Amino acid sequence: MVVSMMFTLMVPVIPDLPRLLSAPAEDASWAITSTLLSSAVFTPVSGRLGDMYGKRRMMVISLALMVIGSAICVFTSALPLVVLGRTLQGCAVGVIPLGISIMRDLLPSGRLGSAMALMSATLGAGGAIGLPVGAVVAQYADWHMLFLVAAAMGATGLVLTLTIVPDSSLRAGGRFDFPGVVGLSAGLVCFLLPISKGGSWGWTSPLTLGLFAAAAVIFAVWTFVELRVANPLVDLRTTTRRQVLLTNLASIAFGFAMFGTQLVFPQVLQAPPATGYGLGLSLFEAGLCMAVGGGMMILLSPVSARITGAYGPKVTLILGALLAVAGYAGALAVMTEVWHVALAATIVSAGAGLGYAAMPASIMSAVPVSETAAANGFNSLMRSIGTATASAVISTVLAAHTVRLGAASLPTQDGLRYALIISAAAGVAGMAISVFLPRRRPSRPEAGPGRVVSRPSGVQAPS
Numbered sequence: 001m002v003v004s005m006m007f008t009l010m011v012p013v014i015p016d017l018p019r020l021l022s023a024p025a026e027d028a029s030w031a032i033t034s035t036l037l038s039s040a041v042f043t044p045v046s047g048r049l050g051d052m053y054g055k056r057r058m059m060v061i062s063l064a065l066m067v068i069g070s071a072i073c074v075f076t077s078a079l080p081l082v083v084l085g086r087t088l089q090g091c092a093v094g095v096i097p098l099g100i101s102i103m104r105d106l107l108p109s110g111r112l113g114s115a116m117a118l119m120s121a122t123l124g125a126g127g128a129i130g131l132p133v134g135a136v137v138a139q140y141a142d143w144h145m146l147f148l149v150a151a152a153m154g155a156t157g158l159v160l161t162l163t164i165v166p167d168s169s170l171r172a173g174g175r176f177d178f179p180g181v182v183g184l185s186a187g188l189v190c191f192l193l194p195i196s197k198g199g200s201w202g203w204t205s206p207l208t209l210g211l212f213a214a215a216a217v218i219f220a221v222w223t224f225v226e227l228r229v230a231n232p233l234v235d236l237r238t239t240t241r242r243q244v245l246l247t248n249l250a251s252i253a254f255g256f257a258m259f260g261t262q263l264v265f266p267q268v269l270q271a272p273p274a275t276g277y278g279l280g281l282s283l284f285e286a287g288l289c290m291a292v293g294g295g296m297m298i299l300l301s302p303v304s305a306r307i308t309g310a311y312g313p314k315v316t317l318i319l320g321a322l323l324a325v326a327g328y329a330g331a332l333a334v335m336t337e338v339w340h341v342a343l344a345a346t347i348v349s350a351g352a353g354l355g356y357a358a359m360p361a362s363i364m365s366a367v368p369v370s371e372t373a374a375a376n377g378f379n380s381l382m383r384s385i386g387t388a389t390a391s392a393v394i395s396t397v398l399a400a401h402t403v404r405l406g407a408a409s410l411p412t413q414d415g416l417r418y419a420l421i422i423s424a425a426a427g428v429a430g431m432a433i434s435v436f437l438p439r440r441r442p443s444r445p446e447a448g449p450g451r452v453v454s455r456p457s458g459v460q461a462p463s
Helices: 003-008 010-020 030-053 057-076 079-108 111-138 146-161 178-201 208-227 242-270 283-311 314-332 338-364 369-400 415-436
Strands: 402-405 408-411
Touching: 003 057, 003 079, 003 146, 003 178, 003 283, 010 030, 030 079, 030 178, 030 369, 057 079, 057 146, 057 314, 057 415, 079 111, 079 369, 111 146, 111 242, 111 283, 111 314, 111 369, 146 402, 146 408, 178 208, 178 369, 242 283, 242 314, 242 338, 242 369, 242 415, 283 314, 283 338, 338 369, 338 415, 369 402, 369 415, 408 415
Parallel strands: none
Antiparallel strands: 402 408
């Protein structure tokens, strides 16, 4: 909850970042881009380190980095230091797959499904709660207080982790794959950077195309090397299993579909009525409307666990995608009242919540215990790629369909409709991919070939 809230706390001040940081808009945007890049790079790395040296230890390190990064931003308005702080904040995202992996190691099988579903739901719920909280802090206090709130939340999570969360002594053997880290990091930066900056650089500019080409080459070489390493950062043979591969592809689609709500519905709620579609709410009021969807994700987490336990993650993912598509279809039909938008956003969030809760169960039923955190981290990376792609695609669509209203440039109603259609199409893609998953979860495999797993006394092996 703490980690996901940290990302949306800054949303209220994003339009004012150039003024607050005394930097051009393109440079100020690095305060956002740096978090995206660091979270994408560090999540699979922290997962692999957690499998090898301790998941709780990596949770503590990740939260400590978040606290340090937030503290840096509290005391400065200098762009380089803010970017550094935001980069360290992004390293905390790995806490979510690490926590789910600890649950697999230590919880009885009867409690595991509902626990994973609840923690997965906090990913969206925390982000939804962060919007109104960030709006209140930004409206009534200095913007640095946003980082003070993030530091306090991170410190709270750190203390609770140290005092309450038990350590899992399950360890994977082998040496850490440093070349794999370098290759994956370089490939992700070359891929995600033009996705996030393509709108300002130009999608056909030499820099954008050159980075995409570099990413393709780096990933090809990285794949060749990883397949020949004894203890790879990402076990590509495991990721190509049908269950894991399809779940990761569905994660990209769900991440895209979920992020559409954050890009479209708040603009409709906040736009002035003179646009013909705007409902004229404040940022705080719009945040409260969006927070309802986050609460729904929490409420539906036990439902998701029961469906997954009874019918397998395939059915849960399909139902989640259907709900997301239904929410977008309802928004396309009518968005003339606040409750219309709030209801549509809640339905989409409920669908995404079902999908998010089912993905860890699908992944962990197909990977060895020794690779739980790494596999969950890679799955989180796929979801992040989906959200980054959604941001780039929908932002480009909205930028191509604008209308001038005084000094402001706002999206047209047609542009918003196109964005809704694209988001709904992502939901349809997620549903189509999920159809090909096995209907029932297979038995969870133990340590894979060549893996050494130490199990503490008193900890029962997963069934």
